[in-house]
Amino acid sequence: MPDGYRDGNLPYAIRAYDADTLRAALRKMYLIRKFEEGAENSYTRGLIHGTMHLSIGQEASAVASCMALSDDDKITSTHRGHGHCVAKGADLGRMFAEFFGKETGYCRGRGGSMHIADPTKGNLGANGIVGGGLPIAVGAALSAKRLGTGAVTVCFFGDGANNEGAFHEALNMAAVWKLPVVFVCENNKYGMSTSTERSTAVKNIAERAAAYAMPGVTVDGNDFSAVAEAVDAAVARARAGDGPSLVENVTYRWRGHSKSDRNRYRTKEEIADWMARDPIPAFARLLVDHGVLTDADVADIEAETEQVIADAIAFAADSADPDPADVARDVYNPAAA
Amino acid sequence: MNAVTEAVRELSYAEALREAMDIALDRDPRVVLMGEDIGVYGGAFQVTGDLVHKYGTDRVMDTPISELGGAGVAVGAALTGLRPIFEFQFSDFATLAMEQIVNQAAKLRYMLGGAVSVPLVMRFPAGSGTGAAAQHSQSLEAWLAHVPGLKVVQPTTPEDAKGLLLAALDDPDPVMIFEHKILYKMKGPVPEGHYTTPIGTAAIRRTGRDLTIVASGIMVHKALEAAREMEADGIDAEVIDLRSVRPIDRDTILGSARKTGRLMIVHEAVKTLGIGAEISAMVAESDAFDYLDSPIIRLGGAECPIPYNPELEKAAVPQVPGILSAARDLAKGRV
Numbered sequence: 227m228p229d230g231y232r233d234g235n236l237p238y239a240i241r242a243y244d245a246d247t248l249r250a251a252l253r254k255m256y257l258i259r260k261f262e263e264g265a266e267n268s269y270t271r272g273l274i275h276g277t278m279h280l281s282i283g284q285e286a287s288a289v290a291s292c293m294a295l296s297d298d299d300k301i302t303s304t305h306r307g308h309g310h311c312v313a314k315g316a317d318l319g320r321m322f323a324e325f326f327g328k329e330t331g332y333c334r335g336r337g338g339s340m341h342i343a344d345p346t347k348g349n350l351g352a353n354g355i356v357g358g359g360l361p362i363a364v365g366a367a368l369s370a371k372r373l374g375t376g377a378v379t380v381c382f383f384g385d386g387a388n389n390e391g392a393f394h395e396a397l398n399m400a401a402v403w404k405l406p407v408v409f410v411c412e413n414n415k416y417g418m419s420t421s422t423e424r425s426t427a428v429k430n431i432a433e434r435a436a437a438y439a440m441p442g443v444t445v446d447g448n449d450f451s452a453v454a455e456a457v458d459a460a461v462a463r464a465r466a467g468d469g470p471s472l473v474e475n476v477t478y479r480w481r482g483h484s485k486s487d488r489n490r491y492r493t494k495e496e497i498a499d500w501m502a503r504d505p506i507p508a509f510a511r512l513l514v515d516h517g518v519l520t521d522a523d524v525a526d527i528e529a530e531t532e533q534v535i536a537d538a539i540a541f542a543a544d545s546a547d548p549d550p551a552d553v554a555r556d557v558y559n560p561a562a563a
Numbered sequence: 564m565n566a567v568t569e570a571v572r573e574l575s576y577a578e579a580l581r582e583a584m585d586i587a588l589d590r591d592p593r594v595v596l597m598g599e600d601i602g603v604y605g606g607a608f609q610v611t612g613d614l615v616h617k618y619g620t621d622r623v624m625d626t627p628i629s630e631l632g633g634a635g636v637a638v639g640a641a642l643t644g645l646r647p648i649f650e651f652q653f654s655d656f657a658t659l660a661m662e663q664i665v666n667q668a669a670k671l672r673y674m675l676g677g678a679v680s681v682p683l684v685m686r687f688p689a690g691s692g693t694g695a696a697a698q699h700s701q702s703l704e705a706w707l708a709h710v711p712g713l714k715v716v717q718p719t720t721p722e723d724a725k726g727l728l729l730a731a732l733d734d735p736d737p738v739m740i741f742e743h744k745i746l747y748k749m750k751g752p753v754p755e756g757h758y759t760t761p762i763g764t765a766a767i768r769r770t771g772r773d774l775t776i777v778a779s780g781i782m783v784h785k786a787l788e789a790a791r792e793m794e795a796d797g798i799d800a801e802v803i804d805l806r807s808v809r810p811i812d813r814d815t816i817l818g819s820a821r822k823t824g825r826l827m828i829v830h831e832a833v834k835t836l837g838i839g840a841e842i843s844a845m846v847a848e849s850d851a852f853d854y855l856d857s858p859i860i861r862l863g864g865a866e867c868p869i870p871y872n873p874e875l876e877k878a879a880v881p882q883v884p885g886i887l888s889a890a891r892d893l894a895k896g897r898v
Contacts, residue, residue: 300643334676341674350642351675355666361632362667365639365647372595372621373644392662395632402627556677557711559735562762 238455240516243293248518249527251293251450255285255506256531258309261318262481264535265308265325265339269485273543274325278339279306280481283448284412286505287475288313290453291380291410294461300348300366300379302359305340306412306479307352310382314349316342318534322542330545336556348377356417357390359383360409364396367405367470378464379407380457386417388431397438397472406464408457411474412447418483419491435472447475448505451512477505572755577610577747579721580686583728584611584648586757588618591646594732596623597637598650598686599630607652608688608747634660634685638668641683646732653699654687654741657707668737669712683737684728690743690781690831691880697868700876702780702832704741705841708809714738714762715808719783721751723806726760733759741808743781743831765812767819771801773894774825777816777842779805782829782862782881789886798894805830808838816842817851824856825893831880834863857896860889 239248262280269278281288288309292301295314303310311321316332324331324342332342343351350366353359363381370377387393388411400407411431415422428434435442441460445452453475460471478500482489489497513519519527574582587594596618601611602625615623626633630651637649651657657664668681691700708715714736718724724742731738768783769790778786783804790800801819805811820826826846828839839861846852846859862881869879 302639332676333674333678336676337674343675343678345675345678350639350679351671353667355662358635358662358667361635361663362639362642364632365636365641365645366643368636368640369643369645372640373593375644392631392635395627395629396635398627399629399632399636554711557673558714559672559677559680561680561735 236516237451237512239451239512240518242454242458245518248513249523251289252509252513252519252524253527253531254289254312255509256528257318257534258285258288258312259506260531260535261308261312261321264322264539266481268325268539275327276338277484277486278325279484281306281309281479283480283500283505284414284477285309286450286509287410287412287447287453287477290450291382291457291475293454294458295348295378295380297347298375298377300350300363300377302350302363302366302379302381303352304359304382304384304387305352305354305356306384307342307382308339311342311344311349311352314344315347316344316349318538319541322538323545326542326545327547328542328545329548330541334556335548357383357387357392360387360392360396363407364400364405367400367407368403370406376465377406378461380461381407381409383409383411384417385411385413385415385422385426385431388434389425397434397440397470400470401438401440404467404469406467407470408460408464409470409472410457411472413474413476414479416483416491421491430474432472432474440470440472442472442474444474444476447477448503448508450505450509571752573750574721574753575747576721576724576742576749576751577608579725579753580610580728580742581612581614582753583725584614585617587648587729587732588614588622590757593644593646594622594648595640595645596648596650597626597633599626599628599652601625601650606650608744610747611650630656630659631662634663635667637683637685638663638681641681642671642679646682648684648686648732650686651688654689654703655698655701657687657703664707664713665710669710672736673712680735681737682735684731685737685739687739687741688744689741690745691869691876692745694871694873694876696871700869702741702830702864704808705832705836705838707739708838712737713809715741716762716806717741717780717808718806719743719746719780719804721749721753723760723766725753726758727762729757730759730762734762738762741780745781763807763810763812765806765815766804767801767815768804769800769802771799771823773799773823774827774890775801775803775819775823776827776829776886776890777803777805778829779808779838780831782831785881785883786829786886788883789890792883792887793890796891798890800890805838811841811845813845817846817849820846820851821854824854826855827860827862827889827893829862829881829886832864833866834861835866837863839863857893860893862886862889
């Protein structure tokens with residue numbers, strides 16, 4: 227046992243989850259990283275058009291925030307939502323197919339990167355509007371409470387959304403109605419180019435929870451165990467009927483905001499500093515240090531995920547494009563009278 | 564006259580809407596009402612009335628004054644199993660909620676490749692005539708009708724108010740109901756029990772052979788009044804109640820235009836880029852155009868916000884004398 231973890235004073239993740247669950251979590255983090263790298267590479271090669279918002283560096287936040295969720299629980303996601311999709315169990319082939327605009331994609335090529343959803347896994351979708359998912363998450367929590375499903379909704383949003391009116395209205399209503407929702411702010415320090423210091427009056431976004439009479443906590447978003455501990459507690463609180471919470475995962479996106487970003491608002495030193503705090507090797511090291519995995523296991527997991535991504539890209543590339551004659555399909559539900 | 568005519572039950576437009584919501588709440592536990600002051604206050608226009616006493620605050624929910632958030636909660640609830648009926652206190656306040664209506668409710672199904680539906684009903688008390696001035700009197704139905712993914716209806720009678728609301732609840736897609744505030748107290752026959760008025764169908768309120776007036780909202784009643792006055796001039800006007808703005812009842816409108824050969828469109832919303840322009844273009848693009856004996860006339864709101872002074876307020880939207888005068892010109896081919 228390594229120093230600092232004596233007498234059962236183990237990290238939360240080690241105490242809370244068995245080896246298979248932890249292995250699966252690490253695998254998902256690798257899948258997200260490789261997915262994002264595969265997407266970036268495909269974009270560079272001209273296989274994907276439009277834009278995308280990569281979450282490289284934020285993998286611990288996505289995966290650790292979904293640990294206590296089943297397929298019946300819901301999430302709402304953001305424009306930087308690929309990681310949330312993977313964390314909630316999405317099929318990588320269908321995700322890539324959506325990027326490629328194919329009929330086999332999650333949205334049949336109609337949504338693209340910013341609208342991937344998987345309702346069968348409780349993923350209500352990414353969102354192209356900053357703050358757009360916040361009230362929707364509260365609505366999903368309202369459904370759970372009224373219908374007595376016991377489901378909890380985890381609402382992902384970024385630091386940028388915390389200055390939208392929708393954030394404040396959503397948190398207020400969730401608290402007034404004591405709804406089973408957990409607001410997970412992924413604070414990656416910049417809303418596009420504008421830093422939280424320049425845009426947000428409070429030092430920590432979690433402080434805003436006090437205005438809505440709910441618990442608010444700020445954690446190191448690159449520390450898997452710290453995120454899981456905070457979000458699991460908030461999910462348990464929601465499930466027990468005690469209402470909403472706000473968890474702020476402080477993290478960093480290694481890449482620019484989107485493909486148009488020329489990185490004029492941050493320094494190379496700052497980026498390098500955060501890249502040195504890569505959440506994936508940190509989590510792998512934690513698992514090795516506690517005897518959950520060996521270094522060889524970690525290498526195997528990483529190699530296996532590379533193959534999954536390669537297969538997913540091949541599936542997407544081989545899939546058919548939508549038929550232009552179907553451009554207006556699915557605007558309305560054909561079940562309408 | 565049949566001596567055994569059944570007594571026709573009459574309700575006000577607001578009572579008819581309330582009865583529809585009462586039926587919906589009673590028959591479907593997924594139905595919830597949401598809105599500002601719709602509980603013990605009964606709604607700003609007393610449409611929800613005393614429903615909170617029958618169904619409780621869990622199902623007749625007062626929201627905070629948070630139109631964007633409230634609308635979004637309704638979208639999320641519709642997406643996950645509830646059947647919300649969301650009341651905007653005034654249709655003007657929907658401007659605060661456009662993000663959720665236009666970007667989310669209207670598009671979620673399409674963006675997600677048909678994987679979801681948003682069975683959401685929203686109610687919009689709209690229109691002028693109450694002295695409430697520019698921010699409480701607008702007619703914004705064309706805004707929403709411009710957005711694929713939404714359905715937009717404008718009931719003009721108590722019977723249709725109830726039938727369209729119940730049809731909206733049966734519909735798997737978001738349906739926006741524009742209710743004219745001046746009509747809330749209007750009484751009319753309303754069938755008992757559950758029935759639906761099909762979305763997407765217009766109603767011919769008066770048949771005639773000389774000209775067609777397609778009207779929406781409160782203008783239907785003004786057009787009917789004008790049509791009655793026209794009888795003295797020997798003009799026989801057909802009046803079509805548009806009833807559904809999206810989808811629009813193309814067949815009924817084109818059929819009437821072919822029959823009368825003269826078309827006028829009247830709505831309260833601002834004329835420029837309004838629904839009248841859409842209907843005119845629809846006719847002009849069709850074979851019905853060949854049947855027209857005279858240019859199409861559009862009457863709509865003036866190019867200004869709704870003013871406060873009562874005479875100015877009347878001047879800002881079409882009135883019976885204006886409809887009558889335009890119809891006389893149209894009938895004589897003097898346009």
